[in-house]
Amino acid sequence: MSLEKESILLKRATDHGYGIPAINVFDYESISWAIEAAEAENMPIIIQFWPGLSKFISLTQIVLITKELAHKASVPVALHLDHSNSYEIAMSGMVSGFPSVMIDGSSKPFEENVKLSADVVRCAHAVDVDVEAELGHVGSGMEENDLCIDHFTDPDKAEEFIDRTCVDSLAIAVGNGHGDYIRTPELDFERIKELRSRLSIPLVMHGGSDIPSEQMKNAVRCGMSKFNIATEYERTFHNSMKYYLNNAKPHHYYLDGLQEIKSSCIDFVHDKIQMLNPDHRKM
Numbered sequence: 680m681s682l683e684k685e686s687i688l689l690k691r692a693t694d695h696g697y698g699i700p701a702i703n704v705f706d707y708e709s710i711s712w713a714i715e716a717a718e719a720e721n722m723p724i725i726i727q728f729w730p731g732l733s734k735f736i737s738l739t740q741i742v743l744i745t746k747e748l749a750h751k752a753s754v755p756v757a758l759h760l761d762h763s764n765s766y767e768i769a770m771s772g773m774v775s776g777f778p779s780v781m782i783d784g785s786s787k788p789f790e791e792n793v794k795l796s797a798d799v800v801r802c803a804h805a806v807d808v809d810v811e812a813e814l815g816h817v818g819s820g821m822e823e824n825d826l827c828i829d830h831f832t833d834p835d836k837a838e839e840f841i842d843r844t845c846v847d848s849l850a851i852a853v854g855n856g857h858g859d860y861i862r863t864p865e866l867d868f869e870r871i872k873e874l875r876s877r878l879s880i881p882l883v884m885h886g887g888s889d890i891p892s893e894q895m896k897n898a899v900r901c902g903m904s905k906f907n908i909a910t911e912y913e914r915t916f917h918n919s920m921k922y923y924l925n926n927a928k929p930h931h932y933y934l935d936g937l938q939e940i941k942s943s944c945i946d947f948v949h950d951k952i953q954m955l956n957p958d959h960r961k962m
Contacts, residue, residue: 682749685757685779686809686847688723689881689904691962698899698955700887701725701759702948703909705732708937709916709944710744714752716948722962723755724952727907728777730760730768738775746776755962759811761907769799773808781850785813789836796844804845814840815852817885834873841878848905850883853898857886858910866894868901875902883907888914896957906955912947919943 692699702713702724710726717724726749728741742758749756759779760772764786772780782799784792796812803810815832832851841849851874853867864886874882881904887895888910895906919940927936 680749680752680755682746682778683723683755683757684807684809685725685759685811685905686881688725688755688757689848692723692904693881693902695960695962696899696958697722697960697962698895698904698906699723699725700948700951700955701727701761701883701905701907702912702951703727703729703761703907704741705913706736707744708941709912710741711748712941712944713912713948714748714754714756716945717754717756717952718752719945719949720952720956721754722952722956723757724948725757725759725905727759727761727909729762729909730772731762738772738777742776759809763799766795766798769810770802773803773806777808779809779811779847781811781813783813783850785816785850785852789840793840793843796840796846800845809847811848811850811883812840812844812846813850813852813885817850817852818856828867831867831870832874834870834877837874838877841880846880848881848883849878850885853884855884855886855890858888860889864890864894866890866898868897871898871901871903881905888912892954895954899955899957906951908951912944915944915947916940 704710726745745758760777762783763769764783769780769782782796784795800810816830830852853870854864883905884903885907887906887908923936923939
């Protein structure tokens with residue numbers, strides 16, 4: 680099947696009560712194996728790319744690879760450009776063929792975030808591209824200040840933000856952070872419930888790596904629909920390849936290593952899909 684719109688997948692997930700992992704990718708294998716795991720579970724998957732990695736592989740290449748693999752896939756696959764922190768980056772994603780982009784103005788004052796997000800939405804919706812924005816600020820998991828309640832998403836502001844920007848999904852700050860965590864995160868489930876009850880669009884969790892599985896399951900049950908996974912996926916590649924290289928026999932090659940680490944990486948995504956569907960719902 681062809682690529683599906685992220686907004687359609689997330690609305691279905693929200694209505695049916697399961698979460699979808701948005702797997703941050705960096706090469707052909709990371710895309711292919713995430714889709715293969717989704718096929719094994721017969722559940723949808725979101726392939727996601729951070730523009731900071733475009734020095735290694737271009738936005739256009741990510742689009743072409745994902746489109747080809749999605750066409751062959753037996754499950755719905757969406758493609759999303761993660762964390763565009765400027766209007767120009769978001770536009771470059773659209774030009775490159777991404778059917779969904781994030782504009783991240785969360786570090787800016789509220790009015791500037793509204794204007795930036797609304798400007799991107801105006802252009803994106805004119806060419807049928809979905810837009811995710813962020814309110815509250817999901818900072819670094821290694822910075823204690825970034826995990827404090829001062830950065831959490833305000834439900835009143837969120838309602839106003841959605842009304843004024845018309846974004847398709849909203850990343851919220853509820854105790855989550857990017858990258859490794861300095862301590863075990865403690866998600867604000869009551870805030871998630873309130874945001875879900877007051878907002879009409881899907882909710883997104885950034886920094887979904889290393890959050891305890893029971894908290895992730897509870898976040899799904901409280902109404903979150905998209906869960907970004909980057910750090911743990913890359914770590915799985917690194918640790919699996921490191922183990923292979925430390926134990927490889929003479930005259931083994933890089934391609935041998937890829938075959939050896941494949942099952943570990945697929946299993947990782949497989950486990951995330953199961954975790955984010957705690958009540959065994961069907962897509």
